[in-house]
Amino acid sequence: MRTAKASVLEAFNAPLRLHEYEVPAHVEPGAVLVRTEMAGICGTDVHLWQGQLPIHLPVILGHETVGHVAVLGEGVEKDWSGKPLKVGDRVTWNSAVSCGQCYYCAVKKQPTRCAQRRAYGIGYPCNCAPHFLGGYAEFHYLHPRTTIFKLPDELPTESVIGAGCALITAIHGIERTGIAWQDNVVVQGAGPVGIAALAVAKSAGAGKVIVIGAPSHRLEMAKRFGADAVIDLNELREPAARLAKVRELTGGYGADVVLECVGHPSAVVEGMELCRDGGKYLVLGHYCDAGTVAFNPHVITRKQLQVFGSWSSEPRHLQAAIEFLRRHQQEFPFHEMVTHRFTIEQADEALRTTATWQSAKSVIVPG
Amino acid sequence: MRTAKASVLEAFNAPLRLHEYEVPAHVEPGAVLVRTEMAGICGTDVHLWQGQLPIHLPVILGHETVGHVAVLGEGVEKDWSGKPLKVGDRVTWNSAVSCGQCYYCAVKKQPTRCAQRRAYGIGYPCNCAPHFLGGYAEFHYLHPRTTIFKLPDELPTESVIGAGCALITAIHGIERTGIAWQDNVVVQGAGPVGIAALAVAKSAGAGKVIVIGAPSHRLEMAKRFGADAVIDLNELREPAARLAKVRELTGGYGADVVLECVGHPSAVVEGMELCRDGGKYLVLGHYCDAGTVAFNPHVITRKQLQVFGSWSSEPRHLQAAIEFLRRHQQEFPFHEMVTHRFTIEQADEALRTTATWQSAKSVIVPG
C-alpha cells in the first residue's frame, strides 16, 4: 500500500475532507507506524471542529486510538511498561508526550503542563509528512518517545476506546482530589467523563455515588456502571431541587466529594453547593474555555472547600487504566459504551452523533 | 463595682451606644469573669456594623480580647494547655467554641464548621445577663468550655491584640493549604490578615514572599515583617501589570502559593492567574459575603490548581499562635501593629479608623 485514507479537518465548522496521503516508507529510529483498528470520537473533537480551541489546520482529528504495529523503528523493542513489542501487536498510546526535563516536568512534577506537549489529533498539522498524526485515518505514525502500550489479549479494543481519554482524565483528576474510603460522591455529568469518573470513584473506595445528568440513556448507563442513585436533569430542572435531593441522599450534609464532568461554568457554582462543608470539588470537565459565570468566592471560605483542577494525564495513568479495564470488565463494561460505529468516510456523521449526545461513544473503524 | 461600661451595637450603620450593665455577681461553674485590658477592632467588626452579616442585635462587638481573671467559676483550675489559672492572670481565649461531638467535630474533623458555634462579639446578644459577651466593654464573661489561655509574662498584650484573629485565621488557612519549603508565595492584601499570612508564610518555609496591597504605610509594615517584595496597588493599577511583575519575580512562572487576604471577589480572579500551573490558592479573606464576580472555571482545569478555603480557627491554633508570638517578637513585631488606641466611649471612631484603612490595628483600652 502506497497511500492511505485520512479524514481531515481543513476548516472549522465545515465538513471534514477525505484525503489520501503517502504512507511513510521510512520510519525513523524510535518511531512506530501503526495500522489503525479503531479511533474514538471525543467530545473535545467536537469543540475542535467548532473552532473552540486555537489549533493549526489542517489536522487529522482523533486522539484515542488502537492499532496494530505495522513497522517498528530501529531501537524499539519494548513498550512503555517493558513488554516486548513486535509487528502485529495491538497497541494504544498517550496522545501527548512530556519532555521530562523542564521546570514543570522535573522541578514541579506536573508533566501534563510541560510546554513541549503536542497531542496527536490536535496539535500536529497533517499537510507535511508523515501526515498520519491523528486517529481518523488508516495509519498512525508515532514519533520517537511516544509512550506505547501493548494491549493484553483478553482486553477488547472496544473497552479501550469506550473508556477513551475520559478514563485517564478521570484517573488523574481523582488522584489529585483523593477520595477517602466510603466517601459519598456526586458526579455531575453522565457523558464519557462522568461515566469514567463514576467507575474510578466506585473502585477507589467511594461509598454512595450519585450521578446527575441527562438524557435518560446516559443515566441508564450510569446505573449499569454502579451508580447508587441518579438525578435526571430533565426531572429536577432547578439547582435547588437537585441540592435538596443530594442532601437527602447524604444525611443532610452534601457530598464529601463532587466531580464536575460537564464543562458548563454554571455546573461549578451548583457543584460547590453540593459539597458538604470541608468537602472536595474537582473541576474536571473544563478542558475547553466555556466562558464565565457569576461566582461568589465566599462559598469557598465559608464551607472551607478544597477545589482541584486536573489537566490531561500521564503515561502511568494509561498503564493503570489498561490493567483496570482488564480486571474489571464485568463491573465496569466500558466496551458497552461503544454504541455507534462509522467508517472514515462517515467521520462527519460520527462527530454530529457525538455533538448531539445520541451516542454513548461513537467510533471510527477504518476499512 | 456593681455596673460596668460597654459599647453596644443597637442598629446597623448607626453610632454605637454606651451602656452600663450589671456585672455578674455569680459566675457559674466552669465560667470565668475577666476584666478587659484591651480589645482589638477587626475588619469583620466594620462589616458587622454595616449590617453585612446576619446577626441579632444588640451586641457588644469585639472578638479579639485580652483581660485579667476577675472571678474563676467553680472547677476552673487550669487553662486549655494545662497551665494553672488564678485570679489576676492575664488571659486570652478563642471567640467561639465547638461542641466536639457532632458530625463536623467528630466525624469530619472540621470543628470550625460545628453548627453550635457562636462567637463572642458576634453571636451573643447583650440584652440579657450576663451581658458582657464582647470585647468593647470593661468586663468579659466567659461561658463554661471557653478555651482560655494564660499569657506568658514576656509577651506584651499589644502583640496578642496586634496579631488578633487575623493570625489564627492565617495559621489555619496556611495549615490547610500547605507551603512547601522554599515555595514562592504571593500575599494579596496588606491589612491585618495579609500581614499575618506573610508572617506565617515566612516562618513556615516560604522562599520569596511578595505582598500586593495599599496604602503605602501598610506596605511599609509588610517590609517590616520581612516581605521580599511589595507591589503597590496605587502604582501598578492593572491586574495585567501586577501579573507581569509577579511573573518577573518568580522566574516567569507565577507563585507556588497565593494567599488571598483581601475580601473582594475580583481578587480571586486575579489571584488564580498569579499562581503557576499546579499552584495553590487560598481564599482566606472572604469571611463575609462580598458578592459575585465573573469567573472562568477553565483556569482551574487548565492550570490544574488547588484552591482552598478556611473558616475561623481552632483552639490549637491559638495555642500555637501564642508560642509563636512569644518566640518571634523581633522578627514579626505584631505589637507594632497597634497604631491607634481608643477608649470604650470612642468605639465609633475606632471603627471608622479601621474602615478607612488609616490604622494598622485600632484597639480599645477601657478606662
Added chain:
Amino acid sequence: MRTAKASVLEAFNAPLRLHEYEVPAHVEPGAVLVRTEMAGICGTDVHLWQGQLPIHLPVILGHETVGHVAVLGEGVEKDWSGKPLKVGDRVTWNSAVSCGQCYYCAVKKQPTRCAQRRAYGIGYPCNCAPHFLGGYAEFHYLHPRTTIFKLPDELPTESVIGAGCALITAIHGIERTGIAWQDNVVVQGAGPVGIAALAVAKSAGAGKVIVIGAPSHRLEMAKRFGADAVIDLNELREPAARLAKVRELTGGYGADVVLECVGHPSAVVEGMELCRDGGKYLVLGHYCDAGTVAFNPHVITRKQLQVFGSWSSEPRHLQAAIEFLRRHQQEFPFHEMVTHRFTIEQADEALRTTATWQSAKSVIVPG
C-alpha cells in the same frame, strides 16, 4: 431478673469463673443497660487471658459486643449518628471513649492516644457495680458518653461480630497508610485482622491483593473475600521464597503497600522487604508487645519506605464500618467468619479455639 451471669477472668492462665452479679437497678443519666446478644472472642482476649497485657483483675472479657437496649438512662434519645434510640433496639458501641479535650484529642487529633481511654472488656474491673463492663455476660452496662450505634435491620449480628474490632482497626490503619488507586497490596496474616484488612484494601481501590498466611481454611476464607492470590506459609516456608513469589506477582518490584496483621516481630522484617522501593508498610498487628527482632534500619533509608502504626479506632470508624458491612454483605461475607458458637459457660473453650486458630471467629451467645 435480679442477677445475671458473667464469665470472669480472675487469674491469668487459669479457667474463667462463672459469676452472678446484680443487674443494675438504677441506670445513671446518659448511661444505657444492654442485654447481650452476642460477644466476639478477639485474639487480644487470648493475650489478656495469658497475662500479656498489664490489666487489673477481675475482668469480664469481651470488647466486641451486640445487644438490645434494656434501659435507657435519662437524656439518651439518639445514637451517635443521630438515629433515635429506644428500648429493644439492637446496638453496638466502641469499646473505649476519648475525652475530646486533651492534648492528644484536641491539639494533635490523635484521640486513640487519649490518656483517659479505658476499654470495656479490658480496663474495667468487674468486682464493683455496675459489674457488667465486658461482653462475656448476659448484660452490658454502657457508661455515659459511650458511642452507641443502632444497627440497621438488614445487617445481621453475625456480620458485626464477625468483623469485630478487627475491621475498625483495619479501617483506621489503612486510613493512616493510604492506598492509592490500583496499588498492589500484600496482607501479612489471614486471621480476623488480615481478612478485614483485605476487605478494606479491596474496597479502598487496591489492584491486586496478595494474602500470606495459614492454615489453609483461613486462606480459603481470604479467597472468599476476594484475595487475588494467597501464599501459604506451610508451603513457602522461607521468607526468601515468599519474597520471590511476591515479586513475581508484582512485576518484579514488590508491593506498593504491605499490611502487617500478624503480631510477630519477624513479620515486620520480612514485610519491609516485600515492599517496592518507596512503598508503604503498616504495622497493624502489634497491639501487644511481642518482643524484639534483629532489625536493620538501613532498609528504611535505602528503600525510602514509609512505615505507619495505628492504634485502635475512633467512633467515626465504627460508623463507617456499619455502613460498609450493610452495603457489602455479598462481596465481603463477614457473617461467615462466625464459625464457632459458645455459651457463657463455655467461654474457656471459646478462648482455646481462638488461641489454636481452629476458628475463623468464635463467639459467645448468652443463654
Added chain:
Amino acid sequence: MRTAKASVLEAFNAPLRLHEYEVPAHVEPGAVLVRTEMAGICGTDVHLWQGQLPIHLPVILGHETVGHVAVLGEGVEKDWSGKPLKVGDRVTWNSAVSCGQCYYCAVKKQPTRCAQRRAYGIGYPCNCAPHFLGGYAEFHYLHPRTTIFKLPDELPTESVIGAGCALITAIHGIERTGIAWQDNVVVQGAGPVGIAALAVAKSAGAGKVIVIGAPSHRLEMAKRFGADAVIDLNELREPAARLAKVRELTGGYGADVVLECVGHPSAVVEGMELCRDGGKYLVLGHYCDAGTVAFNPHVITRKQLQVFGSWSSEPRHLQAAIEFLRRHQQEFPFHEMVTHRFTIEQADEALRTTATWQSAKSVIVPG
C-alpha cells in the same frame, strides 16, 4: 595541560594513590569538562574507603564538588535551571543522574531509586578515559545529562561545599517527612547531616529544635545554626536520661518530629521513643548498612508513629539548596562548616580528619 592529578582509591583501608591522568582532549556533545575548585569530604567517603559499600575500584572519591567550566561540549548552552552557561562559570552538579523513563522515575516518581543511577566519586571506576569522574582531582568530567548549576556570584564556594550532599539529603528527607508549622523537632546527630537537618527544619517552620550529639565543637556549631537546645551525648550518656530531657523540653510528650542523622542502628530505637504518640520519625542517616539492632515493632503500633526513609536527592533539591544558601548565609553559615583544608596530595589526611570527627567539614583544594 596534558595531564592532571587525581587521588585514587585503589584498595580499601589503604592509602589513596596519587595518579596523573590524561585530561580529555575531546569533550563529547552534551558533556562538560570542569576544573575543580574545591571538593568536599563526605562521611560516606570514609565508609567507601573502609570498604563498607560494594564499589568497583579504582575510584576517584569525591561527590561534592565545585569547579569552573573548562570546556563545554557541543549543545550545552544552559544550566539545569535555564541560566546561560559559558567557559569560566563556577558550577556544581548532582553526583547522580536518573533516567527519567523507568518504573521508579516515571511510574512511581521515586527517581532517586532509578536503577540506572551511578554517582560520581562512587560508581565510576577511573582506570579508563575520561578518568576524571570524582572530586579529589584537578579536573572533573561531566557526562551528558549531568544536571549542572551555575552558582550565583554572591554565594561563596565554601557555602556550597560546607553544605555538601548533607544539605540536599536533608532537604529531600524533610520533604518526605513533612514538618508542620511550629512542630517541636529533635535532630539526632550533630555532624554535617545533623547540622543541615537543623537548618532545613528551622527554615521549614519548626518551633523548638533540639540537637542531640557530640563532641562539643559540633554542638557549638549547632547553636550557631539556631538550635534551641542541645543535648551532649557525653553528658547525658544514657538513652533514658536523654528521653527525660527531651520530654522536659516538649511539655512532657516528646517531639512531633525526630530526624535521625547518626547512622547507628541503636539511634533508631532511641529515636522512636523520643517521638510523641502520633509523631514522625525520619531514618536519614542510614545511607550505609550498619547492621541490625534489637527492635520492638510494638512501639510503632502503640505510638501510631509514621516512619520515613529517604535516599539521596533530586536535581530540584540542589536547585532549591543553592537558592536557600544564597538567601540565608547569615542565619545558616554553612561556609563556617569548612574548618579543614587539604591539597590533593593530603587526601588521606583529609579522610582521617573526617573519620575522627575532628573537623566540621574537611575539603580538598587542588593546587
